[in-house]
Amino acid sequence: MGRASRFIVGALTAGGLTLAATSGATATPEAGPPPVGHDLPKVPVMRGGGGAVASVDPIVSQIGIDILERGGNAADAAVGMAAAVGVVEPYTSGLGGGGFFVHYDAATGQVETIDGRETAPATFHDKVFVGDDGQPMDFDTVVNSGLSVGVPGTPATWEMAAERYGTKSLNTLLKPAEMVARKGFVVDQPFHDATVDNAERFAQFPDTAKIYLPGGEPIKTGAILRNPDLAKSYRLMRTHGADVMQRGELGEAVVDTARNPRTAPGVSVPRGQITMDDMRAYRALVKEPTHSEHKGLDVYGMPLPSSGGIAVSEILNLLESYEERTGRQTEDLSEGDWAHWFAEASATAFADRNRYVGDVPGVPAKELVSQGFADERSCLFHADEAMTRPVPFGTPDGSYGDCQTSGATTKVGAEDQHTTSLTAVDKEGDAVTYTLTIEQYGGSGMVVPGYGFLLNNELTDFNFTPVTQGVPDPNLPGPGKRPRSSMSPTIVLKDGKPWMTAGSPGGATIITTVAQLVAGVTDRGMPIGDSLAAPRISSRNGTSTQLEPLLADGSVGEYLTSLGHTTTKVDRLGNATGIRVHDRQDLEAAAEPTRAGGGSAMVVDPE
Ligand code: GLU
Numbered sequence: 001m002g003r004a005s006r007f008i009v010g011a012l013t014a015g016g017l018t019l020a021a022t023s024g025a026t027a028t029p030e031a032g033p034p035p036v037g038h039d040l041p042k043v044p045v046m047r048g049g050g051g052a053v054a055s056v057d058p059i060v061s062q063i064g065i066d067i068l069e070r071g072g073n074a075a076d077a078a079v080g081m082a083a084a085v086g087v088v089e090p091y092t093s094g095l096g097g098g099g100f101f102v103h104y105d106a107a108t109g110q111v112e113t114i115d116g117r118e119t120a121p122a123t124f125h126d127k128v129f130v131g132d133d134g135q136p137m138d139f140d141t142v143v144n145s146g147l148s149v150g151v152p153g154t155p156a157t158w159e160m161a162a163e164r165y166g167t168k169s170l171n172t173l174l175k176p177a178e179m180v181a182r183k184g185f186v187v188d189q190p191f192h193d194a195t196v197d198n199a200e201r202f203a204q205f206p207d208t209a210k211i212y213l214p215g216g217e218p219i220k221t222g223a224i225l226r227n228p229d230l231a232k233s234y235r236l237m238r239t240h241g242a243d244v245m246q247r248g249e250l251g252e253a254v255v256d257t258a259r260n261p262r263t264a265p266g267v268s269v270p271r272g273q274i275t276m277d278d279m280r281a282y283r284a285l286v287k288e289p290t291h292s293e294h295k296g297l298d299v300y301g302m303p304l305p306s307s308g309g310i311a312v313s314e315i316l317n318l319l320e321s322y323e324e325r326t327g328r329q330t331e332d333l334s335e336g337d338w339a340h341w342f343a344e345a346s347a348t349a350f351a352d353r354n355r356y357v358g359d360v361p362g363v364p365a366k367e368l369v370s371q372g373f374a375d376e377r378s379c380l381f382h383a384d385e386a387m388t389r390p391v392p393f394g395t396p397d398g399s400y401g402d403c404q405t406s407g408a409t410t411k412v413g414a415e416d417q418h419t420t421s422l423t424a425v426d427k428e429g430d431a432v433t434y435t436l437t438i439e440q441y442g443g444s445g446m447v448v449p450g451y452g453f454l455l456n457n458e459l460t461d462f463n464f465t466p467v468t469q470g471v472p473d474p475n476l477p478g479p480g481k482r483p484r485s486s487m488s489p490t491i492v493l494k495d496g497k498p499w500m501t502a503g504s505p506g507g508a509t510i511i512t513t514v515a516q517l518v519a520g521v522t523d524r525g526m527p528i529g530d531s532l533a534a535p536r537i538s539s540r541n542g543t544s545t546q547l548e549p550l551l552a553d554g555s556v557g558e559y560l561t562s563l564g565h566t567t568t569k570v571d572r573l574g575n576a577t578g579i580r581v582h583d584r585q586d587l588e589a590a591a592e593p594t595r596a597g598g599g600s601a602m603v604v605d606p607e
Contacts (some may be wrong), residue, residue, distance in 0.1 A: 035184040037062060044593040045529035053077055054577035055422040059185060060084040061591075061600040064424055067168070068604050075103060075165035076173055077273070077424040078432040079158045081254050083177035085420050086154075086453065087230060088185050091194050091441040092402040092420040092505065095233055095245070095454040096254065096448065098153035099436025099479060100302040101287060102489040106429035109496045111300040112162075113489075115285040115483040116157030116436075118150025118458040120347075121273040122281070126476040128273075129464035136464035137270075143203050143444045146258040146272025148457035150483070154249075154436060155242040156284035161566065164286070165430070171238040174506045179232035181452070184226035186280050190597035192221040194441050201445040204267045208447040208454070229452030251279040257448045257455060271368035281480070288492035292317060292369045295522045298493040302435075305359035305481075308488030308511055310368045311349045315515040317374030318345035318381075319523060330523035333545075338524070339551065343539035343565060346512050347391045347557050348377050350541035353511075354410040354467065355393035358474025359482045367396035380404035387566035390541045408471050410541075414455045419505030421577045425498060427604070429584050433489035433501040433577075435510070458483055492522070495552030497581070500528065504576035509546070512538040514575030521580065528603075529590040530581035536573040544568040575599065 022468075040058035051074070053064035060332045063084045064077040072080070078101070085095030093099065098118040099502070104111050117598055128147075130135050142148050162170045195218035202208045211227060212219055219225060236244045244250045257270030289300040290309030294316040301309025322341050333341065367373050377394045378385050380403070390409040417438035437445075438456040446455045461483035466473035472529055475484040486508045492500040500521055504513040514534055520531025535550035551557055552569035560567055575596045580588040586607075591599025 002082070008488055022603045024445070029133070035186050036180045037185060044533070044598060044601055045588065046406050046601045046606055047345060047586070048603035049423070049427070049585035049587060049589040052079070052579050052589040052603040053081065053422070053424045054579060054589040054591045054599065055081055055085065056420055056559065056575060056577070056591070056599045056602040057085065057088050057594065058600040059088050059180060059600045060422065062323065065602045065604055068424070068426055072168050073166060073428065074424040074430040074432045075161050076168045077426070078422060078434045079162050079166060079170070080173040080176055081422045081424065082158065082434060082436055083174045083234065084180060085436070086175060087181045088418055090454060091198070092418055093154070093436040093438055095154055095237070095250070096152050096443060097436060098150065098437035098456065098458060098487070099157060099160050099434060100306055100487050100489055101157055101432065101434045102302060103161070103299065104431040104491050104493070104498050105165065107304070111289045111491055113287045113289050113302055114157050114160055115287050115305070115482070116153035117305050117485060118153050118456055119278070120150055120459055120477055120479065120481045120483070121275060121278045123141070123273045123477045124477045124479050124481065126478060128460070128477050139460065139464070142270065143440060143457045143460050144204060145269040146261045146444070146446070147270040148444050148460045149258040149274060149455045150433060150458040151274055151278050151282045152245060152254065152456065153282065154282055155245040155284060157430050159242040160284045160286070163594050165369045166238050170295055172240060174234045174238045178231045178238065178424045181231035181234060184224040187219050187223045187225050188597060189221045189223055195219055197582055198442045198445070198587045202266055202442065204269070205262065205446050206264055207262055207362045207449040208445060211447060211452065227322060227452045229450055233451045233453055246279050246282055251276060253451050254455065255279060257446055260280065261446055262449060290369055294320065296494070297499055297522060299490065299518070300493065301488055301490045303365065304357065305483065306355045306485040307357040308486055310357055310365055311353045312488050312490060312515045313369040314352060314374060315345045315511070316350035316519060317369070317371050317409065318348055318378055319519060320371065321374045321378035322381050324375065325381060326383050330519070331525055336556050337383070339537050339556050339560055340563055341567070342516065342519070343537055343545050343560070344381050344387055346515065347389060347539045347541040348380065348389065349511070351391040351393040351410065354398065354541065355471065356396065356474065356485045357506040360474045363474065363521045364396040367398055372400040376400040376402070376404060380405065381584065384537045384563060389396070389543050400574045408468065409469055410468050418507070421489070421503035421575070423501040423503060423577050423579050425501065425579050425581060425587055427584065429498060431498040431501055431579070431581070432489055433491055433503045435487040435489045435503045435505065437505070461485060486510045490514055490518060500578060500580050502576065502578040504574040506574040508540050509538045509573045512536070512540065513576055517576050517578055528588055531595050532576050532578060532590045538573050546570045546573060548573055557591040572596065
């Protein structure tokens with residue numbers, strides 16, 4: 001497998017593009033410089049040495065490889081790639097959003113995380129999404145408004161990652177993305193389809209429509225999308241750092257857009273509450289990862305305000321508890337039994353996550369990821385019968401043995417899918433997995449006028465009202481609070497060295513996708529590419545377990561039904577990336593082969 005070496009970064013510094021001419025018949029002839037990267041192949045699995053990356057898009061992955069080849073490390077590559085996703089997949093993430101960055105430092109052997117989650121304004125309170133009639137506000141009304149916009153955390157995350165872990169300046173790392181924004185890229189079918197899906201809400205905001213609905217129509221497949229306003233924003237970031245968001249003109253533009261949404265004639269949407277004081281108060285936070293052991297490996301994930309690390313660990317712990325209880329090993333299970341075990345473990349983990357996890361003091365995080373707690377929780381499991389949903393939550397009190405559950409249950413809150421995941425490992429063995437988002441596809445629907453990026457709607461990740469009356473809800477809105485997330489960037493170590501990275505978008509299904517990707521490799525002995533491609537199942541303690549078509553339409557679906565599971569067929573779950581580290585010079589990068597149009601895995605020196 002050949003590779004397109006250095007052309008994106010090279011083009012920026014040397015001033016010429018070699019592979020970017022609009023030779024493809026798909027590009028619409030338009031004035032301006034040729035777009036970037038449409039000739040790059042999409043490869044879902046690549047193995048070799050010298051460093052590896054995986055992302056949703058070949059332009060993004062190529063930028064990561066370019067940075068690694070030029071001596072950058074995994075953190076450098078991840079920042080450069082994230083900035084590029086903000087250009088070529090702007091509906092999933094960007095300057096106006098937030099995310100979680102998990103980093104392994106080969107020099108110290110430490111895993112550390114950066115919490116770059118958006119925050120609520122200081123004026124928020126637990127009834128902010130309750131209308132005058134005492135009812136929760138309409139969800140879609142809040143999504144498409146200034147009220148859902150949290151203080152963005154992505155600029156501060158990039159700056160912190162580059163300064164704390166990287167070797168290159170933010171100025172250097174954002175250059176390739178700026179260039180892609182300026183020169184443009186060729187719109188593909190999934191991008192066009194996502195624009196069609198969002199056309200109605202984008203049309204409400206003229207600054208969004210100007211970019212994505214040219215002439216009033218969703219931008220077409222094959223068209224060249226250039227975004228000079230976004231290029232300007234990256235240039236501002238390169239020159240002034242995250243300060244330009246927290247204290248400078250980008251921040252002022254964000255606050256103004258959220259507080260005074262610019263809408264089409266006749267459209268009015270709720271105003272936001274964020275202020276420049278909120279922007280100035282924002283901090284990306286360095287946090288210790290969650291940690292658990294699984295099959296002799298160490299699993300590190302994202303701590304609060306994400307529920308991802310906790311829930312992924314609980315699922316993996318429960319699988320071990322089920323082994324103990326049944327005397328059977330996960331690797332010996334039939335496909336049907338594996339799906340049943342996984343569904344039960346994830347429904348149980350979601351019961352606990354929904355009850356206990358949020359950006360509040362006193363979350364029993366260590367207990368929730370302990371094997372003792374999982375062993376106690378496994379008492380609900382039956383090898384030949386599905387648990388009744390919703391599964392009751394447990395009692396993570398440090399004293400385990402009885403089958404302690406609460407009679408109370410919690411419902412699954414409303415969450416949607418989207419977001420992006422990327423990962424990089426460098427030749428020294430540093431590793432990053434980074435999941436970032438603006439919440440829904442297209443976030444709040446509002447592009448910041450003159451700056452070319454979409455604002456998040458992350459505050460709709462709060463529960464508008466308690467999900468179950470009488471049961472404390474840790475995820476209600478509050479001042480300066482960060483909404484609970486499901487994002488689950490995960491690094492698995494063996495003997496203190498990276499063994500695997502994993503991450504995915506998909507709202508609450510992120511947890512099940514990442515746990516399944518990891519367990520496919522750790523428990524089922526699958527190559528990472530196969531585990532990533534395998535059909536997915538997601539049971540989140542709602543009444544129905546979601547199955548991708550290959551499971552739903554086959555014998556596994558039938559078997560689950562025979563055990564008493566209620567199932568629903570869904571087109572797809574997740575859009576994962578991961579890297580399996582066989583040894584430092586033998587890396588296997590993996591991205592989706594087909595979901596969401598397929599992703600892109602690359603290594604510096606393919607085998
Ligand atoms: N906002 C979601 C979360 O933090 C991610 C968005 C998505 O993937 O749908 O869990």
